[in-house]
Amino acid sequence: MKTEKTINANSGYTMLIILALLLIGLVFGFISGIIFAWVLILPIVLILPGFFIVNPNGSKVLVLFGAYKGTVKDNGFFWANPFLSKQRISLRARNFDSERVKVNDKIGNPILINVILVWRVRDTYKAAFEVDQYEEFVRVQTDAAVRKLAGSYPYDNFDDEQADITLRSGMDEVNEALENEITERLAIAGIEVMEARIGYLAYAPEIASSMLKRQQAVAIVAARKKIVEGAVGMVEDALSQLTEDNIVDFDEDKKASMVSNLMVVLCGDKEATPVINTGTLHS
Template sequence: MKEEKTFEPRSGFPILLLAFLILFGTIAALIVTQMPIFALLFLVFFIMLFGFFIINPNSSRVMVFFGDYRGTVKKNGFFWANPFYSKKKVSLRAYNFDSERLKVNDKLGNPIMISVILVWQVKNTYKAMFEVNDYEHFVRVQSDAAVRKLGGSYAYDNFDNDGEITLRSGMNEVNHDLEEELRERLAMAGISVIEARIGYLAYAEEIASAMLQRQQATAIVAARQKIVEGAVGMVEMALDELNAKSIVELDDDKKAAMVSNLMVVLCSDRAVTPVVNTGTLNH
């Protein structure tokens, strides 16, 4: 496989001066000699004009002579080369690509919507021009393919909390895998991946409502579990304090009633209504 090589063109200013000398000399020769043969020099002048080109910062020109790759010009400035060279322009600037939102199935088979933000630039102009048909279209297609593969490799979310990496919770690991996948896919086109990350992630519309309810239920269960753990600790501390300070003697039935009442008060999601007992503890 051929690799990129550097082409060193001539400076365009001396050749431009020569071209104008030919032009003015031709005009003068025609006026002085009246010989039409000198008109052929006009053809030389116009052919020379096709050899001039300008390279702006972060731009390049791929030089091809009748199908033969001669090299790439990356130096900035005003240059002249063989007028019969085709000078294909290739930008070396960084591109920012935001893919369309794709509907794919995650690892668990749930339909999700996902898109990728990709920052890339051309590093090898030979591969970009001759290894693929259209390198910009190649980037778009391969980005979509990488996103589809990524979506099928991870679950959107993990409700079991077993430490598995998911699209939602493991962004750093997922984005790293996405970058590596894109680098491998785009290397053949001479494309360098600067950054790749997930730009949009959500459940598909048809299951979004159900999954939201599931997430809410999971959050409620987790919150209730913390509340119960805290309530048990508070009840245990209350019984220990009452027993240590001998404030009141409680038998097992009274302890059970007290524990029940405290758990109701501490775990209730609404404000409790106090009931004042004006009789004895047995009533």
């Protein structure tokens, strides 16, 4: 497989001076009535197509009758063989924000995902000749890499509690895997991946509402668990202190009643409304 070959082209200013002299000679010849002045037209016509400009962070791929001759990366005004075709390839970094695609994650949930890619051409030969339209190649291969990545990880660990890395929580690991996958796919086109990361991630609309309710339920259960754990500790401390200080002598029924009342007060959603007992403790 061939690779890029950087070459130095001739300065365009030298040929521009020669072209100016030929034009002056042609005009002078016509004015003076010199019959053979018209022969100067041929070199003028041949010189003109040889001029080209390379802007900063740009390049020109030179091809002579199907044979690759090299790439000019120096910026400036140049002249080369007029029979050379000159393909412009930018070496600047480019952003690619892919469309949001609907795919299934590892456990089959439909999700919406897109990727933000920063890339540039590293090898102009591969970009020009190994693929057809390298910009379109970047788009298609990035889309394929995103689809493969999404199918390799679950969105979260609700349905796959054994998953150490998920699309939602393991962003660093997922972005690294995405960058490696895209780099491997674009290497054939001489493309350097500077950065790749997930730009948008969400459940598909048809299941988003259900998944939100599930997340809320999980959060509520976790919060209730913490409340119950705290309430049990508070009740235990209260009973222990009352018993140690001999403030109240509890039998099993009284202890059970107090525990029940305290748990209702501590774990209830609303503030408890006290009921005053005007009789005896046993009434």
